[in-house]
Amino acid sequence: MARWEPNARERLASSALDLFAERGYEGTTAAEIAARAGLAKSTFFRHFADKREVLFAGQDLIGEAFAAAMRACPPSATPRELLHAALAAAAFAFGDERRAWVVRRQAVIDDNTELRERELLKRASLTAALESALRERGLGERLAALAAEVGSLAFRGAFARWIAPSNARGYAELAREELDALASAAASLG
Missing domain, CATH: 1.10.357.10 (Tetracycline Repressor, domain 2)
Structure with a gap:
């Protein structure tokens, strides 16, 4: 995966909402959100402390x-x-x-x-x-x-x-x- 991708935060938030809708909040992991966005798991944690913060940031x-x-x-x-x-x-x-x-x-x-x-x-x-x-x-x-x-x-x-x-x-x-x-x-x- 690329080291830097434009709009990473927005892509992560969009991917999270898609997954939450498909699998439910509990059934979704930060790693899955990052993968859906085409980003590394570490990129997720650079933008959000946890998956809840996608919703409350x-x-x-x-x-x-x-x-x-x-x-x-x-x-x-x-x-x-x-x-x-x-x-x-x-x-x-x-x-x-x-x-x-x-x-x-x-x-x-x-x-x-x-x-x-x-x-x-x-x-x-x-x-x-x-x-x-x-x-x-x-x-x-x-x-x-x-x-x-x-x-x-x-x-x-x-x-x-x-x-x-x-x-x-x-x-x-x-x-x-x-x-x-x-x-x-x-x-x-x-």
């Missing part, structure tokens, strides 16, 4: 995007405005060109208990990233925690709507709607 970038977007907001920004900026910044991960891959990825996760647990841990880390960025902006502990949870709910709701088969709208628009609906619902608590 890059989520740290979303947390970083949340924080960067909030830092870029004016000092007068409200918690809701900060969350709008953060959620809009995550749209880089949810472009139309990635939708088919993300839908297939989610199907693999939904079909495996271990992967669903891993997804919950990743969601918790994204919520923690939101909370940390909100606290960095000067929000108190309770308000930052509450806002982060609401932001996380909006993120998840927008994601679910974005991958729905009937959806033709962009993630950022859906995230804005989800956050506004949650803010309205929270206001009705009295």
Whole structure:
């Protein structure tokens, strides 16, 4: 096999999803993924720590995007405005060109208990990233925690709507709607 191949990471991810669909997540090895991609097993491990990371790689970038977007907001920004900026910044991960891959990825996760647990841990880390960025902006502990949870709910709701088969709208628009609906619902608590 060649020492260097273009688009190795993308080829590995595509091969992994194909194999997960054919054999199931548990029935697929990293070596098989690499072979399907026409790459060496060592190349797989240069790009991913394990086969789970094929499905979860890059989520740290979303947390970083949340924080960067909030830092870029004016000092007068409200918690809701900060969350709008953060959620809009995550749209880089949810472009139309990635939708088919993300839908297939989610199907693999939904079909495996271990992967669903891993997804919950990743969601918790994204919520923690939101909370940390909100606290960095000067929000108190309770308000930052509450806002982060609401932001996380909006993120998840927008994601679910974005991958729905009937959806033709962009993630950022859906995230804005989800956050506004949650803010309205929270206001009705009295």
